[in-house]
Amino acid sequence: xxxxxxxxxxxxxxxxxxxxxxxxxxxxxxxxxxxxxxxxxxxxxxxxxxxxxxxxxxxxxxxxxxxxxxxxxxxxxxxxxxxxxxxxxxxxxxxxxxxxxxxxxxxxxxxxxxxxxxxxxxxxxxxxxxxxxxxxxxxxxxxxxxxxxxxxxxxxxxxxxxxxxxxxxxxxxxxxxxxxxxxxxxxxxxxxxxxxxxxxxxxxxxxxxxxxxxxxxxxxxxxxxxxxxxxxxxxxxxxxxxxxxxxxxxxxxxxxxxxxxxxxxxxxxxxxxxxxxxxxxxxxxxxxxxxxxxxxxxxxxxxxxxxxxxxxxxxxxxxxxxxxxxxxxxxxxxxxxxxxxxxxxxxxxxxxxxxxxxxxxxxxxxxxxxxxxxxxxxxxxxxxxxxxxxxxxxxxxxxxxxxxxxxxxxxxxxxxxxxxxxxxxxxxxxxxxxxxxxxxxxxxxxxxxxxxxxxxxxxxxxxxxxxxxxxxxxxxxxxxxxxxxxxxxxxxxxxxxxxxxxxxxxxxxxxxxxxxxxxxxxxxxxxxxxxxxxxxxxxxxxxxxxxxxxxxxxxxxxxxxxxxxxxxxxxxx
Numbered sequence: 142x143x144x145x146x147x148x149x150x151x152x153x154x155x156x157x158x159x160x161x162x163x164x165x166x167x168x169x170x171x172x173x174x175x176x177x178x179x180x181x182x183x184x185x186x187x188x189x190x191x192x193x194x195x196x197x198x199x200x201x202x203x204x205x206x207x208x209x210x211x212x213x214x215x216x217x218x219x220x221x222x223x224x225x226x227x228x229x230x231x232x233x234x235x236x237x238x239x240x241x242x243x244x245x246x247x248x249x250x251x252x253x254x255x256x257x258x259x260x261x262x263x264x265x266x267x268x269x270x271x272x273x274x275x276x277x278x279x280x281x282x283x284x285x286x287x288x289x290x291x292x293x294x295x296x297x298x299x300x301x302x303x304x305x306x307x308x309x310x311x312x313x314x315x316x317x318x319x320x321x322x323x324x325x326x327x328x329x330x331x332x333x334x335x336x337x338x339x340x341x342x343x344x345x346x347x348x349x350x351x352x353x354x355x356x357x358x359x360x361x362x363x364x365x366x367x368x369x370x371x372x373x374x375x376x377x378x379x380x381x382x383x384x385x386x387x388x389x390x391x392x393x394x395x396x397x398x399x400x401x402x403x404x405x406x407x408x409x410x411x412x413x414x415x416x417x418x419x420x421x422x423x424x425x426x427x428x429x430x431x432x433x434x435x436x437x438x439x440x441x442x443x444x445x446x447x448x449x450x451x452x453x454x455x456x457x458x459x460x461x462x463x464x465x466x467x468x469x470x471x472x473x474x475x476x477x478x479x480x481x482x483x484x485x486x487x488x489x490x491x492x493x494x495x496x497x498x499x500x501x502x503x504x505x506x507x508x509x510x511x512x513x514x515x516x517x518x519x520x521x522x523x524x525x526x527x528x529x530x531x532x533x534x535x536x537x538x539x540x541x542x543x544x545x546x547x548x549x550x551x552x553x554x555x556x557x558x559x560x561x562x563x564x565x566x567x568x569x570x571x572x573x574x575x576x577x578x579x580x581x582x583x584x585x586x587x588x589x590x591x592x593x594x595x596x597x598x599x600x601x602x603x604x605x606x607x608x609x610x611x612x613x614x615x616x617x618x619x620x621x622x623x624x625x626x627x628x629x630x631x632x633x634x635x636x637x638x639x640x641x642x643x644x645x646x647x648x649x650x651x652x653x654x655x656x657x658x659x660x661x662x663x664x665x666x667x668x669x670x671x672x673x674x675x676x677x678x679x680x681x682x683x684x685x686x687x688x689x690x691x692x693x694x695x696x697x698x699x700x701x702x703x704x705x706x707x708x709x710x711x712x713x714x
Contacts, residue, residue: 596608
């Protein structure tokens with residue numbers, strides 16, 4: 142095998158199976174070499190990271206093969222949809238870094254779909270059923286037993302047409318009638334057992350107002366919308382595999398209506414399904430996410446504990462880290478439960494390259510440098526990002542009285558405690574080496590102040606300052622910092638796979654998923670940072686300013702720790 146052939150084989154191995162299908166179609170000259178995909182969300186909630194996987198595939202394939210990916214809102218159920226969701230879906234896609242070719246709505250095709258349904262009625266391929274939803278469900282049968290025909294299945298065509306027109310009137314009663322396709326009640330594919338095409342909904346549509354009162358079902362609108370738009374590759378998740386034959390069947394009927402009977406396969410979207418993205422310690426069900434929001438179990442769709450893209454953005458995740466994670470887990474035909482730790486590893490890796498390093502003290506105790514002159518201050522240079530020195534530096538004020546983390550001091554420390562303890566030296570980052578000389582306690586024995594002496598010759602960056610000590614601590618000048626609130630997040634649910642648990646998912650929520658620290662301090666430089674700017678609180682983790690911040694009181698969300706302490710803790714438990 143030649144080197145060129147080996148390289149080609151390696152490239153093929155690195156392709157996802159979806160991309161391999163696309164390349165096969167291109168090689169065969171299908172659709173004139175044209176690639177057109179679409180991302181079709183229903184605007185009935187906010188996008189979550191599971192949608193991000195579909196976005197990356199739909200937009201990524203179009204981008205890679207010089208095609209176009211359109212955005213189509215599947216707005217066929219006005220009882221659940223509104224413009225708020227539309228606007229946020231647009232924002233989330235832009236934030237992830239993708240651009241759509243055109244924006245469409247399923248409601249753009251309501252008239253065409255209605256006309257198609259009328260044609261099906263006239264061909265004896267659809268009928269109006271006046272049974273209840275419970276009766277229809279009972280008559281569907283089981284995968285191993287055929288269904289029972291509706292008593293309305295053979296009503297006259299003219300009567301079906303009149304009733305269908307009645308369904309689309311303000312007087313029509315919701316649930317009183319549905320339009321069903323007349324297919325095969327014995328088909329082993331349950332979706333073929335006279336599926337519902339239209340139902341009555343007497344709620345104004347977010348775009349169409351009160352023009353329509355009967356609305357198409359997803360299975361009836363989806364494939365036709367793809368066909369109307371010229372989609373070449375309809376890429377969906379695995380739960381749509383059993384829907385695929387019905388998708389094709391409706392397109393067959395549509396082609397027949399249009400007189401395209403010579404070659405039904407001449408043009409139709411190619412359907413490809415891949416596995417959904419599932420994450421540990423969370424849920425992806427829109428219904429459950431709605432419940433969390435509606436019942437106040439979280440603070441909103443953008444709660445940083447939520448798997449929504451707006452929640453992850455608020456928490457401080459970068460779009461690049463999400464795309465990196467999705468690329469790392471890949472696309473397969475098998476469902477899997479992905480560990481949240483893998484996502485956090487991608488976030489950590491990406492933020493290490495882009496986060497500005499600043500100092501913050503979350504659990505403060507005062508450190509007094511007793512031999513440092515009172516009233517004196519110095520500006521110490523702090524590098525913004527050692528991974529990218531082009532980002533420059535800023536200064537942080539040093540003085541006699543400092544804040545350090547309470548956990549960084551131990552009066553009687555074990556041998557491997559390399560932080561501050563009596564009689565031992567540590568370096569204060571970007572500043573001096575200090576030696577602890579004592580501490581002060583209150584009546585209950587709580588430490589209220591630590592005393593130390595500094596070595597004036599040990600200033601970072603000065604000649605002779607490279608004397609080594611084992612510990613380095615971060616700090617803040619008491620009179621040159623800002624009080625802040627810091628929010629620390631844990632897993633939203635207390636068990637690994639809440640979606641698979643039979644208990645009410647509300648019972649599985651982690652009561653310790655949010656801890657708020659109100660007596661924290663950050664350096665002034667950090668207090669000026671805005672939501673959207675990535676920060677690393679040195680020695681603590683990655684953080685981002687929250688929209689709740691005010692000039693008087695900055696608020697920060699912890700994005701992820703510097704290390705994966707969760708997995709380690711899980712092993713201990």
